Amino acid sequence: MNFQLSPELKTLQQQVRQFVNKDLLPLEIEVELADGRLDPAVRARLQGRARELGLNGFALPKAMGGQGYNWLEQVVVSEEIGQVTNGLGFVIPDPAIAFTVATPEQVERYVRPACEGKRQDCYAITEAGAGSDPSQMETTAVRDGDAWVLNGEKWHVTFGDLADFAIVQAATDPAVGDGNTLFFVDLDSPGVEVLEHPRYMHHLIAGHLKIALRNVRVPQANVLGEVGQGLSLSKEWFRRERVMIAARCVGAAERLIREASDFAQQRVQFGQPISEYQAIQFMLADSLTEVWAARLMTYAAAQAADEAKTDEEVKLVHAKASMAKLYASEMVGRVADRAVQIFGGRGYMRENVAERYYREVRVERIWEGTSEIQRIIIAYSLYKRGVAAHLE
Numbered sequence: 320m321n322f323q324l325s326p327e328l329k330t331l332q333q334q335v336r337q338f339v340n341k342d343l344l345p346l347e348i349e350v351e352l353a354d355g356r357l358d359p360a361v362r363a364r365l366q367g368r369a370r371e372l373g374l375n376g377f378a379l380p381k382a383m384g385g386q387g388y389n390w391l392e393q394v395v396v397s398e399e400i401g402q403v404t405n406g407l408g409f410v411i412p413d414p415a416i417a418f419t420v421a422t423p424e425q426v427e428r429y430v431r432p433a434c435e436g437k438r439q440d441c442y443a444i445t446e447a448g449a450g451s452d453p454s455q456m457e458t459t460a461v462r463d464g465d466a467w468v469l470n471g472e473k474w475h476v477t478f479g480d481l482a483d484f485a486i487v488q489a490a491t492d493p494a495v496g497d498g499n500t501l502f503f504v505d506l507d508s509p510g511v512e513v514l515e516h517p518r519y520m521h522h523l524i525a526g527h528l529k530i531a532l533r534n535v536r537v538p539q540a541n542v543l544g545e546v547g548q549g550l551s552l553s554k555e556w557f558r559r560e561r562v563m564i565a566a567r568c569v570g571a572a573e574r575l576i577r578e579a580s581d582f583a584q585q586r587v588q589f590g591q592p593i594s595e596y597q598a599i600q601f602m603l604a605d606s607l608t609e610v611w612a613a614r615l616m617t618y619a620a621a622q623a624a625d626e627a628k629t630d631e632e633v634k635l636v637h638a639k640a641s642m643a644k645l646y647a648s649e650m651v652g653r654v655a656d657r658a659v660q661i662f663g664g665r666g667y668m669r670e671n672v673a674e675r676y677y678r679e680v681r682v683e684r685i686w687e688g689t690s691e692i693q694r695i696i697i698a699y700s701l702y703k704r705g706v707a708a709h710l711e
């Protein structure tokens with residue numbers, strides 16, 4: 320196993336790093352103090368820049384308007400965009416979901432324009448009663464001629480405020496497939512209603528909306544994949560996104576350690592830089608050690624995904640994606656907590672990077688499956704496949 324980045328990967332890393340440092344970092348505090356609002360004109364400019372650099376649609380094949388990056392390349396991009404707060408890295412158009420099953424017509428209507436930044440997607444699975452347990456889903460889709468009629472309420476829909484279409488997961492006939500189906504839903508369809516735009520702990524450039532669907536008619540042509548394939552397509556998405564979350568957490572931790580270490584070497588108390596005190600050194604040393612471990616795990620999970628061919632190998636990748644997400648998300652929480660401590664009172668100010676990350680990274684242990692759900696996935700995989708398979 321060799322995690323030396325190839326010259327091509329280093330070039331990609333440099334390109335994203337340049338975008339983050341030059342275009343995104345200068346906006347952080349302004350966006351934070353505006354509670355996450357990003358001027359639409361600035362967003363459009365940044366999206367244009369991401370397109371120029373060939374970063375848009377980085378998770379999708381070229382035939383769909385994406386870059387055709389493999390998982391390792393996607394991890395390199397995600398690690399870099401994790402180094403900026405307020406979700407500013409999310410300006411890069413990177414449509415959600417395993418769109419590889421989209422029909423050619425769906426690609427032209429939704430996927431390609433989303434890769435180009437002309438349309439914005441969001442992904443609506445969670446409901447009031449169905450979070451970790453999707454079997455409690457109450458949103459239904461009932462067939463009516465050549466259309467489907469959707470009814471239900473979705474919670475926490477990220478990008479709901481900026482999106483013009485959603486991928487909605489709804490319960491269909493329980494006897495068909497896994498009993499769930501995904502639909503492309505245009506958000507200007509009659510019957511789609513924004514119920515609430517709640518405020519959250521972090522201030523990202525996108526909100527998380529509560530959306531109602533009341534007798535929303537969706538043509539059969541808007542079914543993504545097969546009827547009854549919804550749960551398994553969402554699972555595919557979770558697998559990919561968990562590894563990207565791990566990569567973003569690694570990037571966030573790298574930035575926190577860098578900034579806390581720089582600060583510690585400049586901040587003088589009791590006649591010497593606080594970096595000379597072991598209490599500070601131990602926090603930085605633990606953080607650096609943990610981010611290295613998380614980075615190796617994340618790269619290994621991505622490499623395993625790129626090499627997986629059989630169903631069994633994909634299942635193992637699923638467990639490894641959970642391990643990477645679990646460890647990296649909990650690691651970055653500890654790193655952010657230590658960074659706030661090293662910055663002292665400054666670390667509690669919203670203009671300070673540690674304060675922002677301290678709030679922002681908390682959700683990494685919740686979305687795309689909580690830490691407890693990751694542990695359940697890992698434990699069942701252990702029982703089925705044994706220890707050794709997970710360590711390869």
Ligand SMILES: Cc1cc2nc3c(=O)[nH]c(=O)nc-3n(C[C@H](O)[C@H](O)[C@H](O)COP(=O)(O)OP(=O)(O)OC[C@H]3O[C@@H](n4cnc5c(N)ncnc54)[C@H](O)[C@@H]3O)c2cc1C
Binds near residue numbers: 450
């Ligand atoms: C900022 C934010 C953005 C989000 N964006 C989206 C989005 O775009 N689209 C979307 O569909 N969803 C989104 N979500 C929802 C997110 O995926 C869910 O919050 C998450 O899956 C947990 O579901 P829940 O909140 O209902 O918690 P619950 O499932 O009610 O869990 C509550 C607690 O119980 C624990 N628990 C549950 N079951 C078990 C068990 N079997 N064993 C042990 N402990 C258990 C959980 O780990 C957790 O600690 C977002 C959430 C947030 C906070």
